[in-house]
Amino acid sequence: MTEQSRGSNSQAPTHVAGGDLRWFADAPRPWKRVAETADLLHETLHTFAQVPLPVVSVVHGTVTGGGMGIALSGDIILVGSDAKLRVAYTAAGLSPDCGVSWLLARRMGLPQALDLALTNRLVTAEELRQWGLVSRVVAQESLAAEAGETVQALASGGVQHH
DSSP, rough: OEESSSSSSSSOOEEEEEOOHHHHTTSHHHHHHHHHHHHHHHHHHHHHHHOOOOOOOEEEEEEHHHHHHHHHSSSSSEEETTTTOOOOOGGOOOOOOOTTTHHHHHOOOOHHHHHHHOOOOOOHHHHHHHHHHSSEOGGGGGGHHHHHHHHHHHHHHHHOOO
8 A cells, every 4th residue: 555645643635545556566476466465455454344343434635546445444434524535446457456346335336336436536525425435524624633532432432343
């Protein structure tokens, strides 16, 4: 996964993308590198699904490719008003990975999931909310505080996962 960021707090402009295609291509055995990376990411997503507590995803800026699968794997997904997501795989002639195709079809239905995956459109926070892909759209300047309050409420409430 690649991440480009100016700072580590939720107010910093950020772009999180999936695998760096050049890094894969430059490997002595590119498909082995792809398989090893995919295995690690799938294991991570499986771990998220098995955690006996809710997983909160907090998203701001632009998230593409595998980053989209990680962002959408949360039980509660908070997105800043500036958030934008893109499937991205199809632009490189690839099929979605990191659970993206499964998550999209499960959460929004197959016709809309195919539209997003095949057209590679950049989707806004408001569209994500309208389609039921995220829990809440939060003003960018309030995102960190809202995330903290959400996690605190979960921690003090004895909430059980799933």
